[in-house]
Amino acid sequence: MHSFWIKTCNLLVLAALIFGYNAVLHSRSQEETITKLQNELTQQETEDSAASDAEAASPYADGTYTGKAQGYGGTVSVAVTIQDGTITDVAIVSAKQEDTAYFDAAKGVIDEILEAQTTEVDTVSGATFSSNGILHAVADALGKAEQANA
Structure with a gap:
């Protein structure tokens, strides 16, 4: 009879350990899920903030603007x-x-x-004056876009 109670107590202790271990695993899983969701939310908020900052920070009004400048052989229009x-988009209208x-x-x-979103880029070697004509014409058009946004 004494052996029966010892085995029963051992069985109860073992069951308690298993349930306790499963509770710890479940708790850790929930904590990991919560951390993952918080990180995703933070990342989404950061992306949304950056997107709204980029939109708000843009000095240009939407539309199509023309600009002109002197190139190597004459006026370049964009x-x-x-x-x-x-x-x-930047399109050459005439040159x-x-x-x-x-x-x-x-x-x-x-x-x-287009990649840099600015006219402060290097000119093409061997076509410096023509490159400058395009860059200055685009800068002229962007100046008009800035004025339209003011």
């Missing part, structure tokens, strides 16, 4: 499109007197402008 405060070979090389600054 059309700059602003959407959601971001430069989305009649530019040398085609040099001007085609100079058009590489357009991709740089």
